[in-house]
Amino acid sequence: MTDLPLNIQSTSVSTISFACLTEARIAAGDRFAALLALPLGEQIRLLSVTSCFGGFNVIECDLETAEPTYPSFDAATPMANWYARRIFDLYGLAPSDAATLDPLIARRPCQGLHQSPEKTGLTPKFAESSRPSVIGEGVFKIPLGPVRSGVFESIEFVVETPGEEILHVEPRPFYKHRGVDAAFFGKSAEDGALIAERVEGIAGVAHAIAYCQAVEKLADVEIHMQAELVRVVHAELERIANHLESVIRHCEASAQAVAYARLSLHKESVMRLRSNICGHRFSRGVIAPGGVTTPLLLPPAEVAKKVAEIEKSIDRDMTLLMRTPSFLDRLRGTGVVTPLQARLFGALGPLGRGSGLTEDGRISHTYGAYKHLGFLPTADAQDGDAMSRQMIRIDEIANSFHLLRQALDDLNNMEHPSQNWKVELEVKDGMSLGWAEAPQGEVLYAVAIEKGRIKSLAQRSASFHNLALFSTAFPKDITTDFAFIEASFGISVAGASS
Amino acid sequence: MPWILRGLSNGVITSKYPKKMDSYGDSHHSSVKVQTEYLASRDTDLEGLCPTGAIRVELGRPRIDLGQCILCGRCVDRAPEIFSFSTDFETARLSRDLLVVPPSAESTGELANLKSALADRVRRFGNSVALRHIDCGSDGSEEWEIAALTNPVYDVQRLGITFTASPRHADILLVTGAGAKGMSDSLKETYHQMAEPKVVVAVGTDAISGGTHSNSAAVVAGGIEGVLPVDVFVPGSPPSPFGILYGILLAMGIALDGGAST
Structure with a gap:
């Protein structure tokens, strides 16, 4: 790619090297900034954006819609799964080794531009988290939201607690998804x-x-x-x-x-x-x-x-x-x-x-x-x-x-x-x-x-x-x-x- | 102790609105006006000016649907001889048709019926109402403007208006956002939990028509009216706190001209 300015270093790579190159950037000290998906006609372009001194490194790979998977880089950053869930919600695109991807920003691939979830072979769980619940004496779940008390934006927090101490919180912002992109x-x-x-x-x-x-x-x-x-x-x-x-x-x-x-x-x-x-x-x-x-x-x-x-x-x-x-x-x-x-x-x-x-x-x-x-x-x-x-x-x-x-x-x-x-x-x-x-x-x-x-x-x-x-x-x-x-x-x- | 003195230090800063007009309320853009004498020739593409499709030309007369207008000002910039900004913040109306300016004769004829029907319903509110807000896909700015109503400048409690956490206590439901499908069930449930009589106010252009998200697959077509019956429409992206307050006063059946002014 030559159409990007100097402070953005952009590399176009194959699907196979996409994950390892992103991992290498993070290992080299870059901050993982985002994994973005751009639907371009018959293809979807994945961009992994990492931030370095004075600029950004962008690694791109084009995926064919016939095979909508990419190797994950979960090992390199805990954020990989977070972005994978978003991209799956929007475009039905998933890392090849993902067992489940919980809905994050939308309950289904609602922009409907490319893949239906069936094609990826994944069964997205809509109602519950794939993470095991916290179990213990008197532990229960409180769904806080999506309608909050007060003038707040709609979001649900699933709080797991034995009564006072908060053991785990899971945010679910998908209720108010608008399909902005x-x-x-x-x-x-x-x-x-x-x-x-x-x-x-x-x-x-x-x-x-x-x-x-x-x-x-x-x-x-x-x-x-x-x-x-x-x-x-x-x-x-x-x-x-x-x-x-x-x-x-x-x-x-x-x-x-x-x-x-x-x-x-x-x-x-x-x-x-x-x-x-x-x-x-x-x-x-x-x-x-x-x-x-x-x-x-x-x-x-x-x-x-x-x-x-x-x-x-x-x-x-x-x-x-x-x-x-x-x-x-x-x-x-x-x-x-x-x-x-x-x-x-x-x-x-x-x-x-x-x-x-x-x-x-x-x-x-x-x-x-x-x-x-x-x-x-x-x-x-x-x-x-x-x-x-x-x-x-x-x-x-x-x-x-x-x-x-x-x-x-x-x-x-x-x-x-x-x-x-x-x-x-x-x-x-x-x-x-x-x-x-x-x-x-x-x-x-x-x-x-x-x-x-x-x-x-x-x-x-x-x-x-x-x-x-x-x-x-x-x-x-x-x-x-x-x-x-x-x-x-x-x-x-x-x-x-x- | 220092806080008590600090609280008193500025004197009374609360607006007198609606008893007296507020000079700030009329100081910024609230809607777009159309020069009524103007007759468009066939080769000018006025409709194409608007990024949200709010302009319609009927028999050469341009009209603007304020329920779709996001106040971007492009029509004012490109065709200043026809369109201009209005600073009158009392833009809320009792029907979707009345938001189209200049209004047609039929829609203004309808107004008297709408007003008396609403007045009958809300008589039992007295002069005190409880509000419940629900967000159905807003961009976050409407929440700021609604929350501003409780600050010392607007202080809506002086008008018998309070916010309540429970829909069971609420008389008026303020709905913001483009009508995200994910919120439809929660919106319906909130509405059903409210006791009769109840009034629904759609706050903002997004809530009225979907605004810039009107073509999205993730929102209900036609804004929140696609989910619930709406009584009061407050246009604006977002409407100002005074604009929202006027809408609430309309919903209480005590507002001023009842949305007749154009």
Whole structure:
């Protein structure tokens, strides 16, 4: 393959060597990022994406639909099975040595593009897990969800417990599967951005950026710095809103009524600022292939002033919250994800960074205007508990404000701020990978374009990846810790089950 | 103690809506308006402008189905002489037909019947209702906007509106999402568990028509109306908290013009 940019090293291989080469990458120190499937007419292309210093290694192999199996690499990473379940749900494609694959994001291969499960010779179990249940005196299963108590997204957690201590949790996000990947097929590059914004609505800006960067690589265009800076402004406001939401959920769970009300107020201020600068509270319709559709609707200096006000009020309340013992006691030692587990599973975003991983796509796989902006030093929180993740998020809020100040300052100093928002692009045929750092972590988009339209697309949100670690985060936790662990993971079910 | 003082530090920040209009509510895009005098010539492809197929041209007159519109603004950008953004957030309506703007004479004629039928049903709510939310394949943003209703700015408890965990206590069911097939059984069960009288509000364009997922094999055709009878339709992708609040007020039978304004 020659149609990929330099920082993506792509190798096309046979089915037989696909697994060993992926294993070799992981053994060489790469982080396993994703296993993606792109249906391309009579074939399905499998991509194993591993992250290395400054870029991604992509190993591709094409499978014929007549023989829809591939060798598994379960031995190399505990994530292999997690991705295999997703690909089986979507396209009926399975590793050759898999005995069963439990449904994960859909109850049946519902996009119906290729294989029926019978052809693969597997009998997918729809109702129960292939993992043996925990057995012991008084141990029982509680299905939590899919209809939750409160305003939550639908997801079911099957909790196995003798009453207080949680022995095992199995997340089942498949209830709200929407078949998002297939919604892209056949759409124009421009329309794709609108769908990308709605894959994981609360991280729509990051998804749109990841998608657009994939398309822009194929069109081989440079985006104007003004547009890149506007993208940063929207992306960082989105990050602040998401991290505040996570802290708000913690406050709600620990009955910190005033803190809950105060932080909800600040989050509302952020959402209002977002709508004031683009007309939409989730910044939708702004990011488009080639740049942005609209400049900031307020002068950058005025936005900077409002941002400074919000920063000050958040900072005051956050400082007080982090000195409130009745709050902190619930977070310390809760839901520990050890650094070893985090590294093994390749935990993304604040979840990984709270367990000692340092990778942040904005720095390690830098893109857009982030190349030119300075970051504050990151917090030293590596205990892997809910407290560490909370500290990482608070730290990232401060960092986002730091980036916003620089981006708005740069926009203010630009000579012709009313021009150069969008470049016209001609999308060439080929395949490309785009990524962005969402509030939840790394988002990946593999896009295949044919005749100017999206032939095929596979996306992976950090929520999907991180959900695999959820069941490992209950080493000695009890049922009342559940809400905190869920809040500290900050998973969007829409992204996980898309 | 520090928290108590902190709680008092900003004074009253709660909106006066619906008693008084709120200036923020009308400050951002809530729907798309159509210039009614415009007559499209045959060679302009207005319908092809819309990525979700919300534009229809009937006898030269363009109309927009707000139940399909995701507010992407492409029509406003490409044909500003016909389409413009509206900031009026009171976009919720009592029937699917009324979401098509400008509305036809038949659909507005229907409104009086719809209003009185709903008013009869919800009389026993008094001025206090309990809400139950259920997600049937949303993108996650509608949940944020519904949850925002309990923050100090919107504070819907002041209007006798509370959220309840049990469908048994609920009067109004807020449904979000494109109608994922995996949630159909849970949605029906939740609805059946609710005591009469009950009202269903479809929150967001996804819930009304499927939005960008309307052609997906994984969702029910035609949004959640394909599973349940819907009483109030709140368009938007996602609708703003004020838009959702207006929809709830309609469902309580106490809203203002009952969805008559266009």
